[in-house]
Amino acid sequence: MNWKHGYYADSGYTYGYYVETSPLRLAWAALIQGQQLPTRGFRYLDAGCGQGLSLILMAAAHPDSEFVGVDFLPEHIAHANDLASSCGLRNVRFIEGDFIELEKDPACLGQFDFAVSHGITSWIAPAVKRGLFALIGRVLRPGGVFYNSYNTFPGWLAAVPFQHLVLLEQRSKTGALALKAARESMAALKEGAPALFGNLPGLAGRLESMEKLDPAYLVQEYNNQYWQPLFVNQMMDDMSAVKLGYLGTATLPEAFESSYTPKVRELLQAQATPEIRELLRDFAVNQSFRRDLYVKGRSRPWAAQQMNLLRAFRFVANPAQPRPEEGKPYLIKAGGIELSG
Ligand SMILES: C[S@@+](CC[C@H](N)C(=O)[O-])C[C@H]1O[C@@H](n2cnc3c(N)ncnc32)[C@H](O)[C@@H]1O
CATH class of the missing domain: 3.40.50.150 (Vaccinia Virus protein VP39)
Incomplete structure (x- = not known):
């Protein structure tokens, strides 16, 4: 290696x-x-x-x-x-x-x-x-x-078959091209034979979210041999x-x-x-x-x-942060949960 x-x-x-x-x-x-x-x-x-x-x-x-x-x-x-x-x-x-x-x-x-x-x-x-x-x-x-x-x-279960395909594509193509080929194949399957997408409901959302993500992030997310x-x-x-x-x-x-x-x-x-x-x-x-x-x-x-x-820990409010509307709580979102206070 x-x-x-x-x-x-x-x-x-x-x-x-x-x-x-x-x-x-x-x-x-x-x-x-x-x-x-x-x-x-x-x-x-x-x-x-x-x-x-x-x-x-x-x-x-x-x-x-x-x-x-x-x-x-x-x-x-x-x-x-x-x-x-x-x-x-x-x-x-x-x-x-x-x-x-x-x-x-x-x-x-x-x-x-x-x-x-x-x-x-x-x-x-x-x-x-x-x-x-x-x-x-x-x-x-x-x-x-x-x-x-x-x-x-x-959370990542639905992405496993896709990442597997990216690695297979990478045997004959460079990183970004392998990713592109895998995304195109998945798009074709979604349209023509959506059984996999029915089995893994999170897959379609993951693939769609890639449109907005930085290509430099995407290759280091999906193209690693030991992604696990x-x-x-x-x-x-x-x-x-x-x-x-x-x-x-x-x-x-x-x-x-x-x-x-x-x-x-x-x-x-x-x-x-x-x-x-x-x-x-x-x-x-x-x-x-x-x-x-x-x-x-x-x-x-x-x-x-x-x-x-x-x-003894001191917190300072960030004046650049928008304040919640009068009477509405602060909302902090993280993962699948939402905190209000
Ligand atoms: C996904 S990036 C995260 C970088 C940074 N922590 C961030 O979040 O922006 C993973 C980093 O690990 C580094 N890395 C991978 N294998 C390594 C190794 N064997 N020794 C040292 N660094 C390594 C890569 O070069 C890369 O910068």
């Missing part, structure tokens, strides 16, 4: 910022679960940082903290380095490296309070995933938190092998069970193990993308201490 390990790396990824990976959001999400993280003077690792935009914005917002991004695609690191130096940032560093190689010498990175992998772990080969997880397990300091977002079931959505308990098993335990969700609205119907709440609360509880939660909302928090060595504060820490 070559340096790509089956990952689709023929072109660069999109330039995204993902608010759930902000250190303050992560610290708040962890504190709800009782885990305290530093909000100043911390070290933050982005494993698979892509173009580096997210990390650069965070480094600019937290000048007293240190940020490290790693990615194996040279064009990502070249872009990230150029952007960081044109912004004059001194607290962010980018390393061109493969998880498998970095795992052999984790000391070169040092220890971190936060580690994140946004959209990596359900797209990479098993050996790369093992390397990444071993790396995270070793570079997180005790008490540190890993944010891991990935494709999950049941994971059930949450499979991820929990992998994490526990590197000393990381499930802490909670970084999708904040999902952290509050008041958004579920009483029946679902009762079902979730009756579960004795986090594996079954989280799996049923995914079934309840037809989850397709999880943003999990894992902790290396949980420290449990006393209830009053946690309450004091939560009270």
Whole structure:
């Protein structure tokens, strides 16, 4: 196997910022679960940082903290380095490296309070995933938190035959052309023989949504040899092998069970193990993308201490955000649930 390990790396990824990976959001999400993280003077690792935009914005917002991004695609690191130096940032560093190689010498990175992998772990080969997880397990300091977002079931079930076809097309065509051919075949089937679409009602919507999505995202979503959505308990098993335990969700609205119907709440609360509880939660909302928090060595504060820490957290309303109409509640949408308040 070559340096790509089956990952689709023929072109660069999109330039995204993902608010759930902000250190303050992560610290708040962890504190709800009782885990305290530093909000100043911390070290933050982005494993698979892509173009580096997210990390650069965070480094600019937290000048007293240190940020490290790693990615194996040279064009990502070249872009990230150029952007960081044109912004004059001194607290962010980018390393061109493969998880498998970095795992052999984790000391070169040092220890971190936060580690994140946004959209990596359900797209990479098993050996790369093992390397990444071993790396995270070793570079997180005790008490540190890993944010891991990935494709999950049941939300991605309907896309499985389509992704299979894309890979088959890719044996004889380049990435974007393979994707195009698979989409055209699916469109023809939908019109001429829709049995598959009856069996998988989510498939038509997924295919339609591609019209509006960035082609740079689409090839890295569907054209990877090891594309494999994971059930949450499979991820929990992998994490526990590197000393990381499930802490909670970084999708904040999902952290509050008041958004579920009483029946679902009762079902979730009756579960004795986090594996079954989280799996049923995914079934309840037809989850397709999880943003999990894992902790290396949980420290449990006393209830009053946690309450004091939560009270000490300050929130500032964003004046640029439109206010709800008089008398109407705020609505926060995430996955299959909606919170109002
Ligand atoms: C879907 S992209 C996500 C990038 C970024 N986290 C974001 O959300 O914009 C996955 C990233 O993983 C990187 N990657 C894949 N395999 C890797 C490996 N073996 N070692 C290091 N980086 C890898 C790719 O280059 C790519 O930037």
